[in-house]
Amino acid sequence: VTRLTTFSGGDFGNWEVESIEAVAGASLPDASWLAVSEDAETAHVGAAWLLRGVTSNQRYTTREEQTILLAEQPQLGRPEATRAALIPIRKTEEWWELAQDERREILADRSKHVSIGLEYLPGVARRLYHCRDFGEPFDFLTWFEYAPSQAAAFSELVARLRDTPEWGYVEREVEIRLVR
Numbered sequence: 001v002t003r004l005t006t007f008s009g010g011d012f013g014n015w016e017v018e019s020i021e022a023v024a025g026a027s028l029p030d031a032s033w034l035a036v037s038e039d040a041e042t043a044h045v046g047a048a049w050l051l052r053g054v055t056s057n058q059r060y061t062t063r064e065e066q067t068i069l070l071a072e073q074p075q076l077g078r079p080e081a082t083r084a085a086l087i088p089i090r091k092t093e094e095w096w097e098l099a100q101d102e103r104r105e106i107l108a109d110r111s112k113h114v115s116i117g118l119e120y121l122p123g124v125a126r127r128l129y130h131c132r133d134f135g136e137p138f139d140f141l142t143w144f145e146y147a148p149s150q151a152a153a154f155s156e157l158v159a160r161l162r163d164t165p166e167w168g169y170v171e172r173e174v175e176i177r178l179v180r
């Protein structure tokens, strides 16, 4: 299985860009289309920007949370999910200097990231890509797909998460909304 995925913004792609908004820190250059590719050999000639990430193991979820997530998370690529969001995120050095148990406490116990997220399943399909370890400008590329009827719920979810202690450690975040 290919775990390396490339997101390229530019003049071509399978998703049309609705908006690119800097939430924290610098934005990304304008692009009309986003191409999502699991083929590392694909030449992204002329792309305005490229972001790469890999799927990985879970860091913070308990057995109980993993079981619930597996049961409730929808697949990517549902025909009705014609809206998507790519939200690249970088966290502060302070976050990365914490110990694993301290990060888990902030993300799960104090911020309720997992339980808030679960409220929006199965409307929103998600995938988390990691990219901190290979010198990318972001630490994570977060990807979401949902039907137009779930767009307001998705905005509410994002607003709720941004209001948590975990987001105090986010230093760069760009929200890219997409349509296909």
Ligand code: HEM
Pocket: 057, 058, 059, 060, 061, 069, 087, 089, 091, 113, 114, 116, 117, 118, 120, 121, 124, 125, 126, 128, 140, 142, 157, 158, 161
């Ligand atoms: C759709 C509902 C959501 C669910 C069920 C959910 C669930 C999760 C879970 C279980 C993890 C931990 C993965 C691990 O153990 O390593 C996680 C991580 C993460 N999520 Fe969410 N999430 C949701 C929505 C969001 C949204 C809307 C954003 C962005 C605005 C987001 C950003 C992140 C980031 C950046 C991480 C990595 C955090 C880190 O490792 O420091 N999530 N999410």
